[in-house]
Structure formats: C-alpha cells, structure tokens
Amino acid sequence: DGGITQSPKYLFRKEGQNVTLSCEQNLNHDAMYWYRQDPGQGLRLIYYSQIVNDFQKGDIAEGYSVSREKKESFPLTVTSAQKNPTAFYLCASSIPRGSDTQYFGPGTRLTVL
Amino acid sequence: GENVEQHPSTLSVQEGDSAVIKCTYSDSASNYFPWYKQELGKGPQLIIDIRSNVGEKKDQRIAVTLNKTAKHFSLHITETQPEDSAVYFCAASIWGKLIFGQGTELSVKP
Numbered sequence: 001d002g003g004i005t006q007s008p009k010y011l012f013r014k015e016g017q018n019v020t021l022s023c024e025q026n027l028n029h030d031a032m033y034w035y036r037q038d039p040g041q042g043l044r045l046i047y048y049s050q051i052v053n054d055f056q057k058g059d060i061a062e063g064y065s066v067s068r069e070k071k072e073s074f075p076l077t078v079t080s081a082q083k084n085p086t087a088f089y090l091c092a093s094s095i096p097r098g099s100d101t102q103y104f105g106p107g108t109r110l111t112v113l
Numbered sequence: 114g115e116n117v118e119q120h121p122s123t124l125s126v127q128e129g130d131s132a133v134i135k136c137t138y139s140d141s142a143s144n145y146f147p148w149y150k151q152e153l154g155k156g157p158q159l160i161i162d163i164r165s166n167v168g169e170k171k172d173q174r175i176a177v178t179l180n181k182t183a184k185h186f187s188l189h190i191t192e193t194q195p196e197d198s199a200v201y202f203c204a205a206s207i208w209g210k211l212i213f214g215q216g217t218e219l220s221v222k223p
Binding site: 004006031040041042043044045048050058090096100101102103104105106107109 | 149157213215
C-alpha cells in the first residue's frame with residue numbers, strides 16, 4: 001500500500017445520499033487516480049488528475065465527482081446520480097511523464113443500502 | 114481505444130508447479146505492461162512490469178515476457194507456493210492511463 005491511505009475501509013450509506021471517499025498520499029506523486037472494482041471484473045477508471053487543480057474523466061465518470069486542491073489529496077464523491085454505487089473503490093498515484101507505474105491504496109468498500 | 118484480454122479467469126495448480134497467465138492488447142501504442150497481485154479485500158500490489166523495449170524480465174520466481182508483434186504478454190510463476198494464491202491483473206499503459214485485464218484467480222494447492 002506504500003504511502004497511500006484511503007479512509008474509511010468500510011462505508012455504508014443510504015440510497016440517495018452523497019458520500020465522499022478520502023485518498024491521501026505522501027509519495028510526492030503528481031498524478032492520482034480513482035478506480036472502481038466489481039466482483040469478477042477488472043479495474044475501471046473513474047477520474048484521474050495529472051496535476052493540482054486539474055482532472056479528467058475516465059471511462060465511467062457518470063455519477064461521480066472529484067477535486068484536486070492539494071497535491072496530497074484526491075477525494076471522490078459518489079453522488080445520488082450513480083445508479084449502482086456499491087463497489088470496491090481504489091485510489092492510486094504515480095509520477096507521470098517518464099513513469100507509468102501506479103501504486104494503489106488499500107481500498108474502500110462502499111455499500112449502499 | 115485500448116482493450117486488454119486476460120486468460121484464464123481461474124487457474125488451479127499444485128504447489129511447486131508453474132503457473133502461466135496470458136494477456137493480449139489491441140493498441141500497438143501501448144508501451145508499458147505491469148502485473149499486479151491482489152489479495153482478498155486489499156489493494157493491488159505491483160509485482161513486476163516490463164516496457165516495450167524489452168522482451169523478457171525476471172525477478173526470482175516471477176518472469177514476464179512480451180511479444181510486441183503479436184501484442185501479447187505473459188506472467189510466469191515458477192515453484193508456486195500457497196502464498197501465491199491471489200487474483201492477478203495485467204495492464205497496458207497508453208497515454209498515461211492503465212487499461213486492466215479482467216483478472217486471474219490463482220489457487221495453489223498444498
């Protein structure tokens with residue numbers, strides 16, 4: 001897991017509520033990423049940010065939002081518009097432009113009741 | 114866009130045997146191919162990677178081979194141990210993003 005922390009490990013929310021997942025890194029990495037993982041599937045990219053105050057949509061951005069106000073932090077908000085939010089969410093970071101190696105955090109399992 | 118196919122989806126071997134997991138990618142512009150190991154309830158951990166200017170890389174019991182012409186790469190684990198049991202993911206990097214395969218659940222039976 002390196003220097004990437006995600007909190008909390010387990011999160012429960014009622015349907016219709018927004019929820020924010022935390023991701024912090026102390027690796028001094030410029031780029032950060034959010035992935036969603038469903039059982040039996042690979043990781044799918046939600047949002048990514050190559051630099052502070054800038055981010056781009058990934059393959060499944062609908063119903064999610066992010067911010068990147070600090071280099072160390074990249075919080076993900078799962079909004080009520082996300083139709084099937086129950087999943088395992090993974091945050092990663094890397095040094096872009098020369099290294100594509102991504103290092104992952106421990107993940108947050110979100111369950112919407 | 115880039116697509117990564119991974120096979121098999123499950124693999125069961127006896128302790129001490131070798132295990133091979135194969136991936137194919139579609140975009141010839143991909144130039145970096147990492148492999149991750151994920152244990153239950155944890156985040157993926159990088160175990161080995163290879164860049165497009167190299168055909169093979171080895172780290173103790175783990176090796177990765179890359180065939181750029183055929184656009185496929187493979188993970189080889191020799192002398193498997195029960196602690197190798199996990200889900201393994203391949204990925205291909207293109208334009209700064211990783212595209213992941215579907216994963217292989219490896220089970221090593223003692």
